Amino acid sequence: MVSQVVNMNHLQHSKEVINTIKERADRVILFYSAGKDSIALLDLLSKEFKEVVCVFMYFVKDLEHINRFIEFSKKKYDNVTFEEVPHWTLTKIHKYGLFCQPRKIRQLKFADTINAIKIRTGLKYAFIGEKKADNMARNIKLRQYELEAISTTNNVYPLSLWKDADVIDYIKRNNLPQPIKYGNKRSNGVNFDIDVYVYLRKYYPNDLKKILNAYPLSEKLLIDYDEKN
Numbered sequence: 001m002v003s004q005v006v007n008m009n010h011l012q013h014s015k016e017v018i019n020t021i022k023e024r025a026d027r028v029i030l031f032y033s034a035g036k037d038s039i040a041l042l043d044l045l046s047k048e049f050k051e052v053v054c055v056f057m058y059f060v061k062d063l064e065h066i067n068r069f070i071e072f073s074k075k076k077y078d079n080v081t082f083e084e085v086p087h088w089t090l091t092k093i094h095k096y097g098l099f100c101q102p103r104k105i106r107q108l109k110f111a112d113t114i115n116a117i118k119i120r121t122g123l124k125y126a127f128i129g130e131k132k133a134d135n136m137a138r139n140i141k142l143r144q145y146e147l148e149a150i151s152t153t154n155n156v157y158p159l160s161l162w163k164d165a166d167v168i169d170y171i172k173r174n175n176l177p178q179p180i181k182y183g184n185k186r187s188n189g190v191n192f193d194i195d196v197y198v199y200l201r202k203y204y205p206n207d208l209k210k211i212l213n214a215y216p217l218s219e220k221l222l223i224d225y226d227e228k229n
Helices: 002-022 036-046 064-076 089-096 110-121 136-143 164-173 194-203 205-214 216-228
Strands: 027-031 051-058 080-086
Touching: 002 036, 027 036, 027 110, 036 051, 036 064, 036 164, 051 064, 051 110, 064 080, 064 205, 080 110, 194 205, 194 216, 205 216
Parallel strands: 027 051, 051 080
Antiparallel strands: none
């Protein structure tokens, strides 16, 4: 019973944050990763705003296991649109030649992508699924914001008080798709992680093939894994 009370308090806080922004804008951006936080947040936002522009940052474009979530969301929410852009971390990968030939390019930060999307769409507020419980840095950062959720740069974090268990509970209670769990670690989406490669090899071999076509040298992750196991 105690956990349910805490969950409801967290949900009420999220609604307060969302309603605060709703008084200022009727169209917003959501950075959507197909992870648990963005799945829950999309459901919350779709009920309150005229339009939610979801931005998916891809590691390798057009992966089947990611497209399943995007297509589900398009069908479920008639006020949701999707845009796909390269993940900002790709600039670091390409600059330093991680499993690819290095390039002379400017290394970007997440803030650069956020600002670019805001300028291009003309939308002021960007929702992001970060939580204080994720790590100490986020805890410190979010505590300084309005309602511990609204930054001075108009980035909004309605799940700031939630824990992972709260998010999973919300997903279950609202019959939303279960997020992908590549391994036992906390997922950061598709990247050069052996858990991702092993998961895709087992369940989505065509997606793994697309990644290896883009970054053929990364097959070494699987070679090393197989040798150890």
